[in-house]
Amino acid sequence: MNGPEIVWLPDGRRLHMNHGPIDLIVEAFGAPEEVEAAYRQAARCFRTILGELVEELAELRRPSTPRPRPFSGPTARRMETAASRFAEIFVTPMAAVAGSVADEMLAAMLAGRALDRAYVNDGGDIAIHLAPGQSMKAAIAGTGHGLSDRLVIRAEDRMRGIATSGWRGRSFSLGIADAVTVLARDAAAADVAATLIANAVDLPGRPAIRREHACTLQPDTDLGERLVTTDVGLLADEEICEALERGLAVAEDYRRRGLIEAAALFLAGQSRDCGNALPETAAPHDASLFKSHTEPQHA
Amino acid sequence: MSELSERFETHDPGEKKVAEKIRCDACPVMCYIAEGRTGACDRYGNVGGRIVRCDPLTILEHAEETGGAVTPFLAEGEDWNGELVRSGRRFVSGIGAGTTYPDYKPAPFIVSQEVEGVDLVTVVTEGIFSYCGAKVKIDTDRHLGDETAAVRAEGEVIGHVSTAEYGSQMLSLGGVHHLTGGSKAEGRATCDALLSLCNKQPVELTIDGGVNVVVQAGKAPIIDGKPEHRMRVGCGSATIGMFATQWKDLVDEVVVVDDHITGVVSEHQAGKVLGWQDTGIKILGRRSTPGRYFKVSEPGLGWGGTTISDPLQILGEWNPKKGARPGLSLLMVSTTGEQFAYFELDDDLKPVGKPFPERLRKSVDLIEDNCEAALCTVLFVGGAGGSLRAGVTENPVNLTRSVHGLQTYVTVGGAPVYVWPGGGIMLMVDVMRTPDNAFGYVPTPALVAPIEFTLRRDDYERLGGYVSEICTVEDIIAHGGEYLNPRRGAGAPGINPWPPLGYLRHAPGRL
Numbered sequence: 001m002n003g004p005e006i007v008w009l010p011d012g013r014r015l016h017m018n019h020g021p022i023d024l025i026v027e028a029f030g031a032p033e034e035v036e037a038a039y040r041q042a043a044r045c046f047r048t049i050l051g052e053l054v055e056e057l058a059e060l061r062r063p064s065t066p067r068p069r070p071f072s073g074p075t076a077r078r079m080e081t082a083a084s085r086f087a088e089i090f091v092t093p094m095a096a097v098a099g100s101v102a103d104e105m106l107a108a109m110l111a112g113r114a115l116d117r118a119y120v121n122d123g124g125d126i127a128i129h130l131a132p133g134q135s136m137k138a139a140i141a142g143t144g145h146g147l148s149d150r151l152v153i154r155a156e157d158r159m160r161g162i163a164t165s166g167w168r169g170r171s172f173s174l175g176i177a178d179a180v181t182v183l184a185r186d187a188a189a190a191d192v193a194a195t196l197i198a199n200a201v202d203l204p205g206r207p208a209i210r211r212e213h214a215c216t217l218q219p220d221t222d223l224g225e226r227l228v229t230t231d232v233g234l235l236a237d238e239e240i241c242e243a244l245e246r247g248l249a250v251a252e253d254y255r256r257r258g259l260i261e262a263a264a265l266f267l268a269g270q271s272r273d274c275g276n277a278l279p280e281t282a283a284p285h286d287a288s289l290f291k292s293h294t295e296p297q298h299a
Numbered sequence: 300m301s302e303l304s305e306r307f308e309t310h311d312p313g314e315k316k317v318a319e320k321i322r323c324d325a326c327p328v329m330c331y332i333a334e335g336r337t338g339a340c341d342r343y344g345n346v347g348g349r350i351v352r353c354d355p356l357t358i359l360e361h362a363e364e365t366g367g368a369v370t371p372f373l374a375e376g377e378d379w380n381g382e383l384v385r386s387g388r389r390f391v392s393g394i395g396a397g398t399t400y401p402d403y404k405p406a407p408f409i410v411s412q413e414v415e416g417v418d419l420v421t422v423v424t425e426g427i428f429s430y431c432g433a434k435v436k437i438d439t440d441r442h443l444g445d446e447t448a449a450v451r452a453e454g455e456v457i458g459h460v461s462t463a464e465y466g467s468q469m470l471s472l473g474g475v476h477h478l479t480g481g482s483k484a485e486g487r488a489t490c491d492a493l494l495s496l497c498n499k500q501p502v503e504l505t506i507d508g509g510v511n512v513v514v515q516a517g518k519a520p521i522i523d524g525k526p527e528h529r530m531r532v533g534c535g536s537a538t539i540g541m542f543a544t545q546w547k548d549l550v551d552e553v554v555v556v557d558d559h560i561t562g563v564v565s566e567h568q569a570g571k572v573l574g575w576q577d578t579g580i581k582i583l584g585r586r587s588t589p590g591r592y593f594k595v596s597e598p599g600l601g602w603g604g605t606t607i608s609d610p611l612q613i614l615g616e617w618n619p620k621k622g623a624r625p626g627l628s629l630l631m632v633s634t635t636g637e638q639f640a641y642f643e644l645d646d647d648l649k650p651v652g653k654p655f656p657e658r659l660r661k662s663v664d665l666i667e668d669n670c671e672a673a674l675c676t677v678l679f680v681g682g683a684g685g686s687l688r689a690g691v692t693e694n695p696v697n698l699t700r701s702v703h704g705l706q707t708y709v710t711v712g713g714a715p716v717y718v719w720p721g722g723g724i725m726l727m728v729d730v731m732r733t734p735d736n737a738f739g740y741v742p743t744p745a746l747v748a749p750i751e752f753t754l755r756r757d758d759y760e761r762l763g764g765y766v767s768e769i770c771t772v773e774d775i776i777a778h779g780g781e782y783l784n785p786r787r788g789a790g791a792p793g794i795n796p797w798p799p800l801g802y803l804r805h806a807p808g809r810l
Contacts, residue, residue, distance in 0.1 A: 001324050001741050003494045020326025021339035040513075044503065047491055048453070054327040218339075219320045219331035 004050070006043050015039060019050045022101055024122050030115040030131075038109040038118065045108030049075055049101060060093045061222035075104040082188035085259060086196055092222040099163050099191025102127035106187075120187075123170065125163040127187040130155040138162055153183075159261040161187030165194035166266075172214050172221065172228035176243060177201035177267050180251075183275075184260045193251075193260045201247030201267055208233030232268075240268045248272040323350050324741070357394035357734060357749075358776065359713045359791035388797040389772050392712050393423050393749025394737050395787070406690035408775060409768045411756060414799040418756035420769060421798065422691045429745035431681035432473030433496050434727070436464065437512070437520050438674045440531045440558060440635065442598030443468045444509020451505045455488035456481070460506060466530060470504070470514075472496070478744055490744035496677045497730045497738040497746065510600075516677040517731050523600065527673035531603060531634030532666050535562035536591045538634050541669070543569040545662040550641075551627045552578040556595065556613065557634040558604030565622075566590035579623030579648075581615030603633035610640060617648040624648075630659055636666030676729065679711070679738070683724035683750060691752055693763040698752065699724055701762055707754040708802035712737035714795050732792050753802045 004019035017024040024046070028038045052073040053060070059069070060076055064083035071077045071093075078100035079093035086095075093100075102120040106127040109118055117136055118129040128136055135154040153159055164181045167173035173195070180198040184190035203209060210231035214223035217230075235243075244267050251263040251274040262275030320331045323338045323345075330338035337344040344351050396407045408423035437443065446463075449456045450470055458472030477489040495502045501515035513521035520527050532538055535557035543564055546553050553564040564570040565578045567590025584592035595613040599606030607613065610631040617623035625646045632639040641659065642650035688695035701707040702724050709716050709724065714732035719725040730738075739747035760766055791797075796804065 001747070002326060002739050003491075003498070005736060006500070020328050023340075040501070043501075047495065051327050051487065054329075057328070217333060217336060219333055 004046050017046050022050055024120055026120050028109060028115050028118040034113050034115055038113045038115055041111060042105055042109045045105055063090055063092050075100050078103055078188050082192045086192050091192060091196060094222040095192045095195040096188040098122045098125040099161060099187035102187040125187050125191050128153060128160045158185055159183040160185055161190040163187055163190035163194040165198040167229035172223055174199040174226060174228060175202040176209055176229055176232045177247060177265055179266045181264045182260050183262045189259060193254050197247050197251045197263055200250040201243050201265055203239055203243050208235060235268055240270050243267055244270060244272045248274055321345050321350060357392045357787050357789050359390045359392050360788055390713050390798050391423050391772055391775055393425050393751050394712050394734060396423050396425050409765055411769045411771055412799050419753055419799045419802060420756045420759040421751050421753040423751050424690055425747050426683055426687045426750045427741055427745050427747055428681040429479055429743050430475045431746050433493055434678045434680055435470040435472060435514055436676045437468040438530050438671060439468060439520055439527050440604035441522050441600060442604060443512055444506030448509055449507040452492040452502060453488040455485040457489040457492050486744045490740050493746055494738055494740050497679050498736050499730060514675045516675055518675060519673040520675050529635050529670035529673055532669045534560040535634055536560045538562060538666060539564050539567045540569045542662055542665060543573055545665060547573050549658050550630045552580055552629045554631045555634060556603040556607060556610055556631060558598050561592045561595045563590045577622035578627060579618035579621035583613050583615050602638045611650055617644060619648060632663055635670050636663050639663045678727045679730055680727050681748060697762040705805060706758050707752050708805045710751045710798045712749040713791050713798055715801055732795055734789055753798050
């Protein structure tokens, strides 16, 4: 069995941390000694984070309800807290795992430290720290707008988490969205919301959409017998519109209730913007490239 | 490495392949993976009912002559195109080799190589060491904690402070009682700390009643948040002996402050020989022999490894009958040269701090220059036990006898080892000589370390080795062996001899 691995990326600024399914890019900005201490704290936290999750994995794969269950690990608690806020429909804490790991790692880095900016990018689900007056750019790839598709997050904005979900990604989706990107107060909330909005972008009963039982694809999935999308055939424009509107209704509901700040939904070349997530209405050239990543704003 | 976990699983051996799902043990998640799918990480998959590991088998490239830098012949992640890019000396290391289960199956790789006309065989495997530990030598004068004090990682006891060796502080970590004999949390903390130490990563340790120290092989220790730089040049008395001539005629008195022995030049034999005059100084400590004092202070993080921050606190009244006089000059310096101060006696014979004179600068710098760097070294200690040996020969004790008889040369990831005399194959290896990330773990908890046994092919046959399993390095590069391992080239650490040559030097009489 392999232990956690932490290496510098070739640029010598960012740390790459990998342990099993957790794959992080971590970067901090500030006084050199603060950055170094933050990296040391992050590395220490990373050593145990996966092992702690695995100890409670069986319970984390069971559905949440609006009443959060007690978990002993801090990351597991974040997952349950985030999932339970959305638990009027089926959701397990696993919907928040990537975002919660990002949040927990960011919190470990910040404890007792004074950093200008920092982020933890867990495979596209990103937790952000901004000191007063600071800002960070996040680029949403594949929107076909080149540099214009960058959104700037400022310290005074409430959003500190970005997450993306879709059936083409690493996790299963019940819906057909190519990608849904959500901005929320933390990465855990963004992660759950992106999963559930992407699930809602759907056209039930259409033959063009191929679905399989999750458990036949992955025996220990938290989704059990539920049908997950494995292929999306050609869709008519009105079908794309219908599917996106279903997702948008869910996104708007979450935004009104203060669960998320903004969302962008993509399907087959069309998109919907909820709460002004996109600088301008954008249509992706190649949604399969969809990915979000952050970079510091040097300006 | 899917075979590895079987022996730690409590379910029936047959259960694993039910409905073509297999359990991956590349990480603690231990996904069940359906045929043709990958696990949660997307990197390990079930191909034809077998976990295909993406941890590559590491083939080390040794420079023609040891000591030089080597370039890896194949970058990680690149596809092997089947061509030999370099004609250098290759060695199939145990890193990523996996192991076999049950034990009586031959080791994953048994590799033949001809070296200087001698047919050699290297048996390559990964050993699971649930009885293993690390001996940590910390070159520092700082008092880290009392002998036998518990050493903790993540709050769990993982070892203790051992007897100091020469000038260094020693920690003895791990071992079966901490790894598998205590609570689950203790075992996990021990395994995590050992794994990080062996993979040359930093580990934060706290010593009961002592300090907090960050230990990393090949790096200076960080003690209570402060990186250490040097060790003392010697004790205070030795420092006087080394540098007394440097101070003659430049200063009236020199006190070298040290945790162990504090030296006074005017009283010390080295000063006397040079005709040093008495100064009427009084040291508050236990006098050993002239000019040498024990216990001027408790061990600590101040001057010369004491608790002293103001050196004057170790001085008593100055005695005018024995030479004390106004204007008498005094240098006080620690045994690392990092702390120093200059004083002159006033009319009441009280020492008063003065700007440090240029003329003494050279002697203080000289002390600092002569100090060894503060450094942590980590030796992995493990036993190649009965089960592992069975993968090498049909009669395991033959391997032990062969190792002790110098017929078999043992390496860990290609790094030479010291085999402790006596029973079993108990080996020690400097982790700095192993390739990066050579160590892994299983949740038992236990460390997984590469191990290779190199011996003459005819000796191997006589030992009862698995002759029919012998293959060449080229075979392995082309096919990857039974476990479908990807292959990865890496430069061997430059200080290691190519193991087959190491064998020839190790057992010259055998040729």
